[in-house]
Amino acid sequence: xxxxxxxxxxxxxxxxxxxxxxxxxxxxxxxxxxxxxxxxxxxxxxxxxxxxxxxxxxxxxxxxxxxxxxxxxxxxxxxxxxxxxxxxxxxxxxxxxxxxxxxxxxxxxxxxxxxxxxxxxxxxxxxxxxxxxxxxxxxxxxxxxxxxxxxxxxxxxxxxxxxxxxxxxxxxxxxxxxxxxxxxxxxxxxxxxxxxxxxxxxxxxxxxxxxxxxxxxxxxxxxxxxxxxxxxxxxxxxxxxxxxxxxxxxxxxxxxxxxxxxxxxxxxxxxxxxxxxxxxxxxxxxxxxxxxxxxxxxxxxxxxxxxxxxxxxxxxxxxxxxxxxxxxxxxxxxxxxxxxxxxxxxxxxxxxxxxxxxxxxxxxxxxxxxxxxxxxxxxxxxxxxxxxxxxxxxxxxxxxxxxxxxxxxxxxxxxxxxxxxxxxxxxxxxxxxxxxxxxxxxxxxxxxxxxxxxxxxxxxxxxxxxxxxxxxxxxxxxxxxxxxxxxxxxxxxxxxxxxxxxxxxxxxxxxxxxxxxxxxxxxxxxxxxxxxxxxxxxxxxxxxxxxxxxxxxxxxxxxxxxxxxxxxxxxxxxxxxxxxxxxxxxxxxxxxxxxxxxxxxxxxxxxxxxxxxxxxxxxxxxxxxxxxxxxxxxxxxxxxxxxxxxxxxxxxxxxxxxxxxxxxxxxxxxxxxxxxxxxxxxxxxxxxxxxxx
Numbered sequence: 001x002x003x004x005x006x007x008x009x010x011x012x013x014x015x016x017x018x019x020x021x022x023x024x025x026x027x028x029x030x031x032x033x034x035x036x037x038x039x040x041x042x043x044x045x046x047x048x049x050x051x052x053x054x055x056x057x058x059x060x061x062x063x064x065x066x067x068x069x070x071x072x073x074x075x076x077x078x079x080x081x082x083x084x085x086x087x088x089x090x091x092x093x094x095x096x097x098x099x100x101x102x103x104x105x106x107x108x109x110x111x112x113x114x115x116x117x118x119x120x121x122x123x124x125x126x127x128x129x130x131x132x133x134x135x136x137x138x139x140x141x142x143x144x145x146x147x148x149x150x151x152x153x154x155x156x157x158x159x160x161x162x163x164x165x166x167x168x169x170x171x172x173x174x175x176x177x178x179x180x181x182x183x184x185x186x187x188x189x190x191x192x193x194x195x196x197x198x199x200x201x202x203x204x205x206x207x208x209x210x211x212x213x214x215x216x217x218x219x220x221x222x223x224x225x226x227x228x229x230x231x232x233x234x235x236x237x238x239x240x241x242x243x244x245x246x247x248x249x250x251x252x253x254x255x256x257x258x259x260x261x262x263x264x265x266x267x268x269x270x271x272x273x274x275x276x277x278x279x280x281x282x283x284x285x286x287x288x289x290x291x292x293x294x295x296x297x298x299x300x301x302x303x304x305x306x307x308x309x310x311x312x313x314x315x316x317x318x319x320x321x322x323x324x325x326x327x328x329x330x331x332x333x334x335x336x337x338x339x340x341x342x343x344x345x346x347x348x349x350x351x352x353x354x355x356x357x358x359x360x361x362x363x364x365x366x367x368x369x370x371x372x373x374x375x376x377x378x379x380x381x382x383x384x385x386x387x388x389x390x391x392x393x394x395x396x397x398x399x400x401x402x403x404x405x406x407x408x409x410x411x412x413x414x415x416x417x418x419x420x421x422x423x424x425x426x427x428x429x430x431x432x433x434x435x436x437x438x439x440x441x442x443x444x445x446x447x448x449x450x451x452x453x454x455x456x457x458x459x460x461x462x463x464x465x466x467x468x469x470x471x472x473x474x475x476x477x478x479x480x481x482x483x484x485x486x487x488x489x490x491x492x493x494x495x496x497x498x499x500x501x502x503x504x505x506x507x508x509x510x511x512x513x514x515x516x517x518x519x520x521x522x523x524x525x526x527x528x529x530x531x532x533x534x535x536x537x538x539x540x541x542x543x544x545x546x547x548x549x550x551x552x553x554x555x556x557x558x559x560x561x562x563x564x565x566x567x568x569x570x571x572x573x574x575x576x577x578x579x580x581x582x583x584x585x586x587x588x589x590x591x592x593x594x595x596x597x598x599x600x601x602x603x604x605x606x607x608x609x610x611x612x613x614x615x616x617x618x619x620x621x622x623x624x625x626x627x628x629x630x631x632x633x634x635x636x637x638x639x640x641x642x643x644x645x646x647x648x649x650x651x652x653x654x655x656x657x658x659x660x661x662x663x664x665x666x667x668x669x670x671x672x673x674x675x676x677x678x679x680x681x682x683x684x685x686x687x688x689x690x691x692x693x
Contacts, residue, residue: 003317003318004308004313004314004316005317006307006316007091007171007299007303007304007312008303008304010316010319011171011174013320013324014070014171014174014320014323016691017175017323017324017328020688020691021066021068022065024065024332024335024685025062025063025065025066025335026062027678027680027681028058028062028065028335028338028339028677028681029058030677031058031339031674031678032055032062034674035051035055035346035670035674036055038670039051039052042648045652045663046357046648046649046653046667047647047652048645048648049349049350049353049645050642051346051349052641053516053634054341054346057342058339058342061338062335065335068331069175069176069177070203070327071179071201072178072201072203072205073179073181073201073203073205074179074180074181074205074207075181075204075205075221076206077217079212080207080212081292081293084238084292085236085290085292086178086180087292087296088290088292088293088295088296088299088310088312089171089312090109090171091169091171091299091303094109105139105157106162106163106181107163107179108163108164108177108179109167109179110165110177110178111166111167111172111173112166112168112172114166115132116130116131116166117129117132117134117164117165117166118164118166119135119139120160120161120162120164132167139157139163198229202323203319203323204231204233205236206226206233206234206236208236208238208267209237209239210239210240210242211242211243213266213270220454222271222274224457224458225457226274227461229464233274233275234286234288234318234319235267235286236288236290237267237287237288237290238290239290239291239293240289240291241291241293241294243256243259243260243263247259264289271283271287275287285321286318288311288314289311290310290315291309294309295307295310295311295312324692332685332688336681338516339681339682340678341519342674343674343678344513346670346671347671347675351493351497352496352497353645353649354664354667354668355497355498355499356497356646356649357664361650361653364649364650364653367495367496368496368646368650371492374488374495375639377488378488378635378639378642379639381481381484381485381488381635382632382635382639385477385521385631386628386631389624390624392473392624393621393628394621396620396624397617397618400463400466400617401613401614403463405610407455408459408605409609411455411605412598412602415594416598418455419451419597419598422447422451423593444593475522479522482517482519482521482522483514486514489642492642515638516634516638517631517634520634521627521631521634
């Protein structure tokens, strides 16, 4: 692609985003503090306006903006040059490239004023702070040892949850957080665990190597864990400079061109299907040829050195577009939306209060009683939406659990054809040899694990599609219920004030006029903020994927692989031994192995399908119940706040005399101050859009 950017300019772009984030965060906090102060004053004047939920949301989004980071997850198999790539990206030889980063330890690299590492445990052991040298010595392992652990299905550091490496680097200071995953391997439990990391990152850097174009393991991972999951993936083909070194005559430009073009065709054939986004071909914006060692050498000598010819300027340009434009616009738009919503709520509350100040206590109570039917309508809207969520919940929980049962029960239909491509190279004499049988059985076990893992992943993707469809339906319903809700609240205001309120600041967008609970239910903004260490991050208001992932993990879905492998492979050995010493043809032995495996599989499929039906049903149900709880709480809180606003005025009128002129001025000042800060946010947002072009 023609668009390029050097590392220093990339840092500048990130810095500009941080500046706008901080500026708008301050405005949100100003609004929150203004309202909080006004509510405190209201306790001794005309009563609080019941805007506590607005204050809470403003502070949460303000904190998210101020503390938010762009989290990048690095995935890649062993010997792909991940460490060299990351060192070149951060501009310092921080991660040791001579030590293979293939441990089971998740490492989070983030900014810190001092160089230090904190290791977190999963067995209630207190976190341990150590220096970087100790961390490298203690928690890295040799590649051969890593492979041995994989074969034996063991984790290198089973009691470690993750490690946080803090370092005072410019890239990290600009809000980038890098998550270095354990790496791709044949340990299915570890691959399942990595899904949790994937859901909590903004983009994935999938590292490949030019000399090893798309291995079977890499294709399996892409197909089973990344494809069709709505993820932003950058494919980084590392060590591209070694293409030239592999030639007989490295100086032959024609030979080099042919070799590079052939390699490009191979990678495109393998990666193109993973670069299709909403029908658009994003291959040129997602796949990059990098020479990391050259880039690193240049940056070590001169931080500002040009990286022309290394692939980094092109990659950074695409990453910059994604982070500083697409992601940043989403975040800042949320801030603008909540500011507009708050201004609208404050103005309506102030207008209602001003119109009721002159009312005597009896007239005021009569006015409040007159809108009781409308409040009942709000409760009915809440009930109808809740009932719809329950209906969708029950339907999808049963449908998805049934789909798992049916899917598992039908595995035998295609098993013979499917399993052939998973088998290791079968030398039947190896099995008959006691000395080689253990190795043969381990390879066969891994093959069966991969088969079961891939099949479960295939089913889980179909289950995700069902969930996405369900929440899309609820999102549309939330929009409709929100519109009905707004009509009723407007009618309440009209009956209380005797006038129709025009839109605030001319806002005509439905997103701005719908109630806050509806925005949350639709996913216009998210108030949740978590971290990579097991806390769910909401990507768009509600994170059902993490709830589903965590819940299914807790009930043992991952154990299906181990369970099936154990019960199926155990009797196969006896079946093979029974074939006799004369059966030496690999093809025939392979067919007999598949038949034996299928026979055992058929015995246990009903048990597995029934055993896991209920846990899956409960996991799906919990996703919708968590959604319903949040929606109901927000709706009920909104209704209660509107009632409290009126009740507070009645109490104050009954208890003391209200100085009308002073109170009018105070309320008008509140609205004016909130409007001023909201306009500042609007101006900053427009300035940001103009700045990024």
